[in-house]
Structures are given as structure tokens and as C-alpha cells.
Amino acid sequence: MSVRVSPVSKLAAILIMGIGAFVLIGGVVTGEVASYIAGSAFIVLGVVLYALLIWFTKKLRREIGEIEEGQTTGA
Numbered sequence: 001m002s003v004r005v006s007p008v009s010k011l012a013a014i015l016i017m018g019i020g021a022f023v024l025i026g027g028v029v030t031g032e033v034a035s036y037i038a039g040s041a042f043i044v045l046g047v048v049l050y051a052l053l054i055w056f057t058k059k060l061r062r063e064i065g066e067i068e069e070g071q072t073t074g075a
Contacts (some may be wrong), residue, residue, distance in 0.1 A: 004063040005053045013053060017046030 020042025027035025 003057055003064060005057045008056075010051055011048040013046050015046075016049065017043050020046055028064070 022039075023035055023042060024039025026034070027039055064073050
């Protein structure tokens, strides 16, 4: 059985990082501290979401592999 990360979820995480970069660059240009914080927070959120997607997919793939292996060996 194939387990993959949803392309929509992956794209959403990447877009969140892109919005964060845009806000961070805007903060650098205008010199507003609130934009630094908001941009950095968005980037961190996007990276964390992307990492969670990858981690959850690997965990699910491993668990399904263990179940399929147990069924083929008759255990």
C-alpha cells in the first residue's frame, strides 16, 4: 500500500513559508519589529507543519509495512 503526503497539504505548508518570507522582507524594508516577529513566526509554522507531514507519513508507512509483514508471515 502506498502512503504519500497530500500535495495540497504540502503546498499549503510551502505557501505559509512563502507568506512568512514576504512579511519578513516587508519588515526588513520598513524596519517594523512586529513584521520581523510575524514573518519569523509564519516561517517557523510552515517548517513545523511540513516536518509534521513528513514525520506522520513515514510513521504511517512504517506501521502499515509492519501490519502487512505480519499478515504475510501468518503471525
